[in-house]
Each structure stands twice: as structure tokens, then as C-alpha cells.
Amino acid sequence: MAGSITVCCLPELENNMIEKIEACNIIKRYNSGFALECSLSLQKGVLYTIVGPNGSGKSTLLKIMGLLDRPDSGSVTYLNKDSSVLNPQNDIHLRRKVVLVPTRAALFNETVFDNVAYGLRLRKAGRKAIEGKVMKSLNEVGLTRHKDAHAYELSSGEAQRLALARALVLDPDALLLDEPTASLDPDSTRLIEDIIMKKVRNSGKITVMVTHNLNQAKALADSVIFMYKGKIMELADPDVFFSKPATESAQQFVFGEIY
Amino acid sequence: MDFLLNSLSKAFHLIIALDPELLGIVMLSFKVSGLAIIISAAAGLFITLALDLRDFTGKKVIVTMINTFMGLPPVVAGLTLYLILSRSGPLGFLNLLYTPSAMVIVQAILATPIIAGLSYAAVVSADPSLRFTAYTLGATPFQATVKIMKNVRYSVLASVLAGLGRILAEVGAVLIVGGNIAGYTRVMTTAIALEADKGDFELAVALGIILLLIAFALNGLLFYFQRKGK
Numbered sequence: 001m002a003g004s005i006t007v008c009c010l011p012e013l014e015n016n017m018i019e020k021i022e023a024c025n026i027i028k029r030y031n032s033g034f035a036l037e038c039s040l041s042l043q044k045g046v047l048y049t050i051v052g053p054n055g056s057g058k059s060t061l062l063k064i065m066g067l068l069d070r071p072d073s074g075s076v077t078y079l080n081k082d083s084s085v086l087n088p089q090n091d092i093h094l095r096r097k098v099v100l101v102p103t104r105a106a107l108f109n110e111t112v113f114d115n116v117a118y119g120l121r122l123r124k125a126g127r128k129a130i131e132g133k134v135m136k137s138l139n140e141v142g143l144t145r146h147k148d149a150h151a152y153e154l155s156s157g158e159a160q161r162l163a164l165a166r167a168l169v170l171d172p173d174a175l176l177l178d179e180p181t182a183s184l185d186p187d188s189t190r191l192i193e194d195i196i197m198k199k200v201r202n203s204g205k206i207t208v209m210v211t212h213n214l215n216q217a218k219a220l221a222d223s224v225i226f227m228y229k230g231k232i233m234e235l236a237d238p239d240v241f242f243s244k245p246a247t248e249s250a251q252q253f254v255f256g257e258i259y
Numbered sequence: 260m261d262f263l264l265n266s267l268s269k270a271f272h273l274i275i276a277l278d279p280e281l282l283g284i285v286m287l288s289f290k291v292s293g294l295a296i297i298i299s300a301a302a303g304l305f306i307t308l309a310l311d312l313r314d315f316t317g318k319k320v321i322v323t324m325i326n327t328f329m330g331l332p333p334v335v336a337g338l339t340l341y342l343i344l345s346r347s348g349p350l351g352f353l354n355l356l357y358t359p360s361a362m363v364i365v366q367a368i369l370a371t372p373i374i375a376g377l378s379y380a381a382v383v384s385a386d387p388s389l390r391f392t393a394y395t396l397g398a399t400p401f402q403a404t405v406k407i408m409k410n411v412r413y414s415v416l417a418s419v420l421a422g423l424g425r426i427l428a429e430v431g432a433v434l435i436v437g438g439n440i441a442g443y444t445r446v447m448t449t450a451i452a453l454e455a456d457k458g459d460f461e462l463a464v465a466l467g468i469i470l471l472l473i474a475f476a477l478n479g480l481l482f483y484f485q486r487k488g489k
């Protein structure tokens with residue numbers, strides 16, 4: 001009985017956009033001895049980039065915020081514009097509003113069109129709506145003429161753009177990009193950066209991008225998050241972070257002594 | 260040599276003339292094995308799905324058992340089902356012994372581990388990041404497993420064809436539970452065994468040619484699907 005009353009008082013997830021994500025005292029340990037320990041608050045309309053050496057826990061943090069992994073302790077809350085907590089009974093509904101694009105995402109053994117349509121089909125979108133949205137997304141990433149090609153025929157740059165389109169088509173409240181330009185050539189990198197500048201940056205949604213490319217972080221970020229050994233060491237304006245990093249580890253990182 | 264050529268020409272004559280006895284035997288083979296493959300494909304794919312969906316204790320044991328049963332000798336399967344279905348057996352009251360239904364059951368038992376074993380192996384060897392990617396796009400664990408199975412669909416189809424090839428060519432199991440009754444439970448393989456025994460070769464050779472053609476066709480398809488799966 002008490003349970004049903006609580007549910008009534010919670011804001012309906014369907015009619016509420018996630019406008020803020022708060023990760024509070026997250027701890028996640030792996031057997032290797034690695035431990036992620038951090039708190040973080042993300043606002044909509046700000047492009048955050050997460051930088052830091054390999055193995056500092058960037059992907060782990062992204063997975064936890066994307067509800068794809070659970071922290072050992074601590075909480076992640078998803079808030080609407082009134083800062084009310086959105087806690088559905090089943091986190092699949094929340095998970096469908098927060099989309100993560102993994103580093104080198106797997107493509108499905110089907111056409112480019114069907115790859116992009118997959119998430120919409122999971123959300124039970126109608127055939128007409130799917131057709132329209134998929135074509136719009138393919139156009140945004142410049143893959144329109146490949147729509148009937150098999151996904152496995154794409155180059156690595158095109159594959160990465162397909163992975164991006166697959167997420168953009170869902171118009172998520174929060175988009176978490178894990179190294180979207182990892183191991184791409186300069187031209188492909190520029191294409192992806194353009195899409196992020198045009199489509200993602202102005203979306204007014206919650207956006208986080210992990211990157212290894214410091215020039216990219218400098219050029220795209222509104223806010224830089226520096227991670228080191230599982231901890232968030234700095235959260236700063238990119239100009240400040242790249243010219244006068246506050247911590248010693250960040251100085252070593254920015255000046256190329258650690259990566 | 261003359262004898263061989265003679266049998267061959269008579270056999271071809273039977274096939275071309277669409278001899279009713281020959282046709283009846285071939286149709287029964289198709290009915291029995293067709294039904295058995297539908298049942299075992301459903302069971303095999305269900306097992307694959309259940310195994311891939313989540314980890315549970317005893318999963319390794321089950322997978323090992325399935326792999327062992329992939330090589331189950333047909334006569335042993337036939338004998339076991341015979342004992343179960345015989346008048347004094349636990350399911351004797353069903354009166355299924357020496358019926359086409361018993362043949363369908365034994366063939367389904369033979370094909371299910373092959374389909375489950377081969378398609379589960381295909382699912383396991385699929386790119387592990389497929390599951391994670393499906394999750395990122397909003398799939399439930401069940402939807403993610405279905406997506407992985409679709410991703411390796413050609414290998415899954417190949418597993419069904421491998422099962423079909425096995426049961427169409429199998430003789431021991433259907434002979435024991437079916438009884439090789441003319442016009443009722445006599446299929447291609449059991450007919451060949453009997454006719455050859457009688458020294459009556461034309462029907463046996465004709466059926467042998469048809470079985471061989473089926474084997475070629477199945478192998479061609481299998482090869483095609485395996486190549487597409489790469």
C-alpha cells in the first residue's frame with residue numbers, strides 16, 4: 001500500500017526530461033585494485049569533457065552514470081527541471097533516456113538503416129516515424145547514401161559516425177560519448193567534431209564526452225573534468241584548466257608527462 | 260558390373276516414373292524429419308536463449324551435457340525411447356511404439372542437442388561488445404540476447420541444417436522405435452536397410468540416390484550460410 005502512494009507522488013518519467021544527473025559518493029572497486037571514488041553533478045546545456053590518463057576510470061564513471069553498471073556504494077540520481085528525483089520502478093525506462101556511445105561500438109550485422117532504427121524499434125516507434133527519424137539522422141552524419149549498405153562494409157570513420165547516428169536518433173536527455181574519435185584519422189575526427197559542435201553542443205541536453213585528444217577537449221568543452229586514479233581531481237573552465245592546472249597530476253597530464 | 264548398371268538404371272526408372280511406393284517412403288521421411296526439425300529447432304533455440312540470457316550455477320554442466328549429447332549414438336537414443344515407450348515402460352500406456360510419432364520424438368531428441376550446441380557456440384563466440392552495445396541503445400537482457408542471436412543468424416541456420424542432415428541420414432533410432440512397417444513407419448534409411456537385406460536393390464538404390472542428393476543440397480546450403488556468417 002505504502003509503495004503505491006510513493007509511486008503516485010513521484011513525477012511521471014514519460015513527461016519529465018532529465019535535466020540534471022547527480023552522482024554522489026560513488027565507489028566502484030575492481031579486483032585489480034582499481035577503485036573509482038567520486039561525486040559529480042552534470043547540468044543540461046553544458047558540454048563536459050572528461051580527460052585523464054588511461055585507466056583513470058573515465059569509462060567506468062560513464063557506465064555508472066548511464067545505468068549500465070552499478071556502483072558498490074553511493075547513488076546516481078536523475079532530476080527533472082524542478083529538481084525532483086526521477087526514480088522509475090524499472091530502470092529500463094530511465095536507461096532509455098540516457099544513451100552511451102561506447103568506444104568503438106559494435107555494429108549489428110544488418111544494413112546501416114536498420115542499425116540506426118534499432119533503438120527506435122526497442123522504444124516501439126511507428127514505422128513512419130522510424131523512417132523519418134532515421135533518414136534525418138543519417139543526413140546529419142553524412143551517411144544518407146550508405147543507408148542500404150551493410151554496416152560491416154563501412155570504413156572506421158563511417159562506422160563511428162553510424163554509432164553516433166544510432167544514439168542521436170533517440171534524442172536522449174543525456175548523451176554520454178566515450179572517446180568518439182579514438183583511433184580515427186584527422187579527416188574522420190574533424191567530421192565527428194563537426195557533428196558534435198552542430199548537433200550535440202546546441203541540443204541543450206546533458207552531454208559528456210570522454211576524450212584523449214586534448215586539443216579536442218580545449219576546442220569543444222564548456223567544462224573540463226580531469227580524472228586521475230579513479231578520482232575527479234579538477235572540474236574547471238577549459239581556458240583555466242589548460243593554462244593553469246591546479247593539481248600536480250593535472251599539470252603533468254597537460255604538459256604530456258603522463259598519459 | 261552388369262548387375263550394378265542394371266540396378267542403377269532400374270533405380271532411375273523408379274525415380275523418373277515417380278513410383279508410388281518410393282514416393283510414399285520419401286514423403287514419410289520428409290514428414291517425420293520435417294516435424295522433428297521444427298520441434299528441435301524451437302527447443303534448441305529456446306535452450307540457446309536461456310543459456311545466454313544470464314549466468315546461473317550449473318550452466319557449465321548443462322553445456323557439457325549438451326555437447327556430449329551432440330554425439331549421442333542413434334541406436335542408444337532409439338533403445339532408450341523403446342524401453343520408455345514399450346508396453347511395460349513408464350510411458351507404455353501412450354501406445355506410441357511403432358508409430359511415426361515415436362520416430363518424430365526420437366529424431367527430435369537427436370537433433371535438439373546439435374542445434375542447441377552449435378547455435379550456443381555461435382552466440383558465445385560473437386563479439387562480446389554486441390551485448391553491451393545493445394544495452395546502451397535501450398535493450399533489456401532478453402532483447403540483447405535476441406539481438407546477438409540475430410547477429411549470428413547464419414550460424415544458427417547452419418546448426419538447424421546440420422541437425423536435419425543428421426536425422427535424415429539416421430537409421431538405428433527410427434528402426435528401433437518405428438519398426439519399419441511398410442506404408443506406415445518405413446522411411447528412406449530403414450527401407451534401404453531392409454531392401455538391401457532382401458537382395459532387392461532397385462528401390463534401395465533409388466532411395467540411396469535421393470538421400471545422396473538431399474545430402475548434397477543440405478551441404479551446399481550449409482556452406483552458403485557458413486560463408487555468409489563470416
Ligand SMILES: Nc1ncnc2c1ncn2[C@@H]1O[C@H](COP(=O)(O)OP(=O)(O)O)[C@@H](O)[C@H]1O
Nearest residue numbers: 030031032034053054055056057058059060061
Ligand atoms: N569490468 C572490469 N573488470 C575489472 N577491471 C576493470 C573492468 N573495467 C575496467 N577495469 C579496470 O578499471 C580501471 C579503469 O578502467 P576504465 O574506466 O576503462 O579507464 P579509462 O576509461 O579511464 O581508460 C582500469 O585499471 C581497468 O583495467
Ligand SMILES: [Mg+2]
Nearest residue numbers: 058059103178
Ligand atoms: Mg576508457
